[in-house]
Amino acid sequence: MPAARTTGIAVSALSDENDCKQVRRAGDAAANVPPYDQGGNIVLNGLMMDRPLLISSIITYAAEVHGTAELVSADAQGHVTRSTYAEILPRISRLAHALRTLGIRPGDRIATLAFNNQRHFELYYAISGIGAVCHTINPRLFPEQLAYIVKHASDRVLFFDGVTAGIVRQMRAQWPADLRYVAMEDEPSTSAIGDIPGLLCYEALLADHPPAMSWPELDEKTASGLCYTSGTTGEPKGALYSHRSTLLHAFGLAMSASKLHGQGKRLLPIVPLFHVNAWGTPYSAPLTGTSMIMPGPRLDGASLFDLMDREGVTGSLGVPTVWRGLLTEIEKRGRKPKDLTLAIIGGSACPRSMIEALENVGVEVNHAWGMTEMSPVGTCGQLSPEQAALPAEEKFALQETQGHRMYGVELKLVGDRGERLPHDGRAVGELLIRGPTIASGYFENPEASAKLLDSDGWLRTGDMARIYPSGFMQIVDRTKDLIKSGGEWISSVDLENIATAFPGVAIAAVIGIPDAKWDERPLLVVQPVSGATPSKESLLAFMATKIAKWQVPDDVVFMDSVPLTATGKISKLHLREVIARLRA
Numbered sequence: 001m002p003a004a005r006t007t008g009i010a011v012s013a014l015s016d017e018n019d020c021k022q023v024r025r026a027g028d029a030a031a032n033v034p035p036y037d038q039g040g041n042i043v044l045n046g047l048m049m050d051r052p053l054l055i056s057s058i059i060t061y062a063a064e065v066h067g068t069a070e071l072v073s074a075d076a077q078g079h080v081t082r083s084t085y086a087e088i089l090p091r092i093s094r095l096a097h098a099l100r101t102l103g104i105r106p107g108d109r110i111a112t113l114a115f116n117n118q119r120h121f122e123l124y125y126a127i128s129g130i131g132a133v134c135h136t137i138n139p140r141l142f143p144e145q146l147a148y149i150v151k152h153a154s155d156r157v158l159f160f161d162g163v164t165a166g167i168v169r170q171m172r173a174q175w176p177a178d179l180r181y182v183a184m185e186d187e188p189s190t191s192a193i194g195d196i197p198g199l200l201c202y203e204a205l206l207a208d209h210p211p212a213m214s215w216p217e218l219d220e221k222t223a224s225g226l227c228y229t230s231g232t233t234g235e236p237k238g239a240l241y242s243h244r245s246t247l248l249h250a251f252g253l254a255m256s257a258s259k260l261h262g263q264g265k266r267l268l269p270i271v272p273l274f275h276v277n278a279w280g281t282p283y284s285a286p287l288t289g290t291s292m293i294m295p296g297p298r299l300d301g302a303s304l305f306d307l308m309d310r311e312g313v314t315g316s317l318g319v320p321t322v323w324r325g326l327l328t329e330i331e332k333r334g335r336k337p338k339d340l341t342l343a344i345i346g347g348s349a350c351p352r353s354m355i356e357a358l359e360n361v362g363v364e365v366n367h368a369w370g371m372t373e374m375s376p377v378g379t380c381g382q383l384s385p386e387q388a389a390l391p392a393e394e395k396f397a398l399q400e401t402q403g404h405r406m407y408g409v410e411l412k413l414v415g416d417r418g419e420r421l422p423h424d425g426r427a428v429g430e431l432l433i434r435g436p437t438i439a440s441g442y443f444e445n446p447e448a449s450a451k452l453l454d455s456d457g458w459l460r461t462g463d464m465a466r467i468y469p470s471g472f473m474q475i476v477d478r479t480k481d482l483i484k485s486g487g488e489w490i491s492s493v494d495l496e497n498i499a500t501a502f503p504g505v506a507i508a509a510v511i512g513i514p515d516a517k518w519d520e521r522p523l524l525v526v527q528p529v530s531g532a533t534p535s536k537e538s539l540l541a542f543m544a545t546k547i548a549k550w551q552v553p554d555d556v557v558f559m560d561s562v563p564l565t566a567t568g569k570i571s572k573l574h575l576r577e578v579i580a581r582l583r584a
Contacts, residue, residue, distance in 0.1 A: 066289030090211030106131030238443030270318030301329030319347030504532030
């Protein structure tokens with residue numbers, strides 16, 4: 001290759017990336033001199049406008065193009081209000097003006113403590129639209145976690161709804177004295193929250209502001225949202241999302257879960273707005289013209305069934321524990337909600353018995369997987385027409401996996417020594433991920449950030465998985481939940497899914513307990529269906545027909561209530577503590 005020249009520097013062979021960077025810097029310093037790649041070739045940039053990807057563009061687009069799509073909001077009493085995206089945009093604009101009047105600046109964190117309702121949706125767009133950060137707080141966290149999160153985030157204002165007023169009353173003394181409060185009510189009741197000096201009312205806050213907003217043109221890498229992990233190991237850690245990551249995630253979700261989205265579709269997010277952005281649906285739904293049905297705090301099976309049935313919900317998203325309650329209601333009434341055709345299930349592994357039960361009443365099941373650090377969806381199990389037409393056994397086997405990666409998410413498996421493992425459907429290793437919607441560190445937490453990525457910049461998920469040649473990925477277990485018995489690994493997830501298929505079992509959890517001979521043995525913990533009394537002998541005999549004898553748990557403990565995390569997953573941490581006390 002002939003030598004290239006720029007500002008007196010000869011580029012006959014670029015030995016490494018540092019050489020390339022040196023040439024690039026020199027090229028940038030000289031007018032109209034292009035940069036070079038690692039091979040010494042001129043990089044030709046496209047002649048396209050450099051416009052930022054911003055969250056405000058979603059709601060303005062939805063109001064213009066999908067203006068008649070609805071947002072239906074149910075309150076704690078079951079009363080329903082309805083608006084369209086075109087009607088909501090002026091309210092979001094008023095709220096954005098109001099936040100500026102309160103002195104909110106770009107980068108300020110604004111906390112929300114609320115369930116799925118229209119005002120919470122409005123906050124999503126108004127806060128990030130002016131360059132501030134929407135910090136959603138999970139009201140189900142422990143008091144010490146709530147105290148830590150608000151202080152660590154340095155929140156300026158906290159918006160709360162009527163359902164969470166009691167938490168505000170309980171926590172105010174532990175939160176910063178200068179934190180301002182806004183009640184997301186027409187007229188807040190001081191009897192519920194006590195006397196809060198300077199308390200503001202949401203509707204009064206909006207009243208005197210204009211219904212139009214000239215949204216600032218931010219850098220697309222500007223922080224937009226903050227969500228803390230539930231802190232099952234150590235203090236909660238904050239994932240700080242950007243406008244760019246949020247938009248890319250919305251695009252990816254709309255494509256990977258295309259059956260959930262579109263004009264005429266009506267989506268009910270059971271997954272909460274207060275945790276990982278309701279799996280990204282507040283962004284993907286308006287973008288695609290999908291109507292949203294917000295269920296508020298009433299997430300029991302009967303309430304969800306009635307709302308879905310009345311509002312013509314076509315698809316919904318939630319964790320297995322919530323779907324179990326809805327499935328019980330479906331069985332009780334002898335039918336599904338009339339228009340419901342799609343269930344997206346994630347948060348923890350969905351048992352095969354649940355997949356089959358929903359499919360048998362005409363509800364297609366898509367398994368999904370993700371993490372707070374991933375914005376949060378990473379894989380989705382939407383089947384192609386050819387896969388959906390497979391014989392039942394093959395189809396259910398695919399649906400038991402967590403699906404294929406979403407666009408922009410890369411997956412790899414590594415072994416004990418960090419070596420890369422093949423995606424052959426047999427090798428099991430730790431799952432690592434990377435992509436533009438995945439965290440590169442934690443907010444104001446350098447110690448945790450240093451442990452998040454491997455030396456090549458991939459995020460360690462802490463999950464053990466296998467990946468098939470077709471691209472479908474299956475979570476085998478959490479690395480800390482695998483049970484090593486006599487030198488062989490036993491998956492707690494596999495045992496839990498089998499146990500859940502036994503009549504009378506509502507929730508099943510498996511943990512490893514110390515054993516003098518085998519190092520560890522599996523213990524099965526069961527929460528029975530209300531009124532059911534499954535026997536230990538029958539349950540273990542059933543499991544012995546599904547797995548090798550050495551994998552069958554040694555014992556079964558029945559509990560009235562298996563402990564769950566703040567996000568509805570089984571809390572193995574607390575379960576181990578309970579079992580340790582019982583064994584002692």
